[in-house]
């Protein structure tokens with residue numbers, strides 16, 4: 001039952017690629033997906049993974065073992081095949097090197113801060129046995145939790161967490177155990193670099209073949225979409241303000257992967273030299289400046305946090321920005337004010353922080369539709385506040 005639901009994610013991946021195939025030449029996915037095996041193999045994989053785009057990890061292969069170097073936490077992970085003699089005798093747990101026996105018999109994930117969608121795409125959710133939070137967007141993981149296959153463990157309970165063959169965390173400050181393994185896709189600079197972490201995780205389950213096939217498909221599709229967007233952008237490049245309101249101040253986001261998304265989708269982010277400050281809503285001069293900048297943009301992406309995304313409406317945005325509906329802003333007239341909170345799980349968890357990391361081609365496809373609307377594509381992550 002759980003397995004059947006899990007295929008939904010695969011279907012989503014395919015669906016997105018299928019939509020792209022309608023308008024773009026695209027060939028590789030259908031071939032590679034059939035070749036990928038659905039389950040990790042016990043034998044040492046004949047196929048190896050290499051980081052092509054990611055900055056923060058490298059994978060090295062030996063006889064019966066592999067070493068994954070994570071330059072973010074400075075750790076090397078020695079992964080020993082369970083069929084090797086080394087696996088019986090060796091155990092490392094120092095500040096620099098930790099050992100694991102692979103394929104992992106079971107594992108847990110710090111779901112309070114780490115995406116699980118990579119494991120889902122790898123097809124290894126049946127070995128997930130512990131989570132630290134049920135605020136997860138994946139219906140598949142929630143189903144597993146509901147039927148008792150996955151248990152909820154307090155994230156500070158290192159003792160309890162030590163019973164899993166590996167505990168995956170994204171917050172490296174919280175590394176409290178020999179079985180803790182850090183993966184940090186969110187620390188990378190570009191959408192593709194983030195997605196390539198599927199290869200890193202695939203090494204722990206001997207899922208190299210599948211990880212490579214998925215990453216190749218995603219990358220091919222992403223680059224295809226990006227090329228098409230570049231063509232669209234030669235005629236007209238929309239100017240985008242990606243903004244956020246916190247504690248009485250508006251600011252323009254700076255994370256490089258978001259700026260990369262905008263560029264890759266054929267648009268242009270509003271000039272950083274005039275947006276490199278925060279705008280206090282109680283300060284009329286600040287607000288005049290902000291309004292002046294916003295007057296020059298075509299599209300607004302508002303990522304302001306809302307505990308209940310459904311309650312964040314156009315009126316909320318206009319109120320926060322202190323303008324009325326009849327203002328002359330072209331993004332209001334053109335109905336182009338977006339948020340990335342369309343896809344949410346039960347418990348109001350945004351899949352932006354999970355599935356969107358592992359499938360950047362879906363985000364890019366959304367943004368191409370946002371910047372060059374056809375009305376033919378249903379966005380996955382982006383919700384138009386101005387059109388209800």
Ligand SMILES: *[C@@H]1O[C@H](CO)[C@@H](O)[C@H](O)[C@H]1NC(C)=O
Nearest residue numbers: 041042082083102103104105
């Ligand atoms: C190695 O792992 C595979 C897959 O989990 C399992 O079927 C096999 O029994 C394991 N072999 C040993 C020697 O532990």
Ligand SMILES: *[C@@H]1O[C@H](CO)[C@@H](O)[C@H](O)[C@H]1NC(C)=O
Nearest residue numbers: 132133153154155156157158
């Ligand atoms: C987890 O454990 C810590 C102390 O070990 C405790 O303060 C906290 O309330 C626990 N969290 C949950 C959700 O039970």
Ligand SMILES: *[C@@H]1O[C@H](CO)[C@@H](O)[C@H](O)[C@H]1NC(C)=O
Nearest residue numbers: 104105106107129163164165
């Ligand atoms: C996970 O697998 C290891 C190694 O096979 C085993 O010793 C441990 O009991 C398992 N943990 C859980 C929670 O099933």
Ligand SMILES: *[C@@H]1O[C@H](CO)[C@@H](O)[C@H](O)[C@H]1NC(C)=O
Nearest residue numbers: 247248249280281282283284
């Ligand atoms: C914003 O401006 C008001 C009025 O000038 C001031 O009281 C407040 O401290 C400012 N807020 C911040 C975060 O600077």
Ligand SMILES: *[C@@H]1O[C@H](CO)[C@@H](O)[C@H](O)[C@H]1NC(C)=O
Nearest residue numbers: 238298330331333334336371
């Ligand atoms: C926004 O509307 C203006 C006219 O009001 C039009 O010229 C422009 O092309 C529109 N921009 C987009 C992105 O639709």
Ligand SMILES: *[C@@H]1O[C@H](CO)[C@@H](O)[C@H](O)[C@H]1NC(C)=O
Nearest residue numbers: 022023372373374375376377
């Ligand atoms: C929408 O799709 C149809 C069928 O593929 C196509 O004929 C039409 O031109 C598309 N509309 C736009 C605005 O791209």
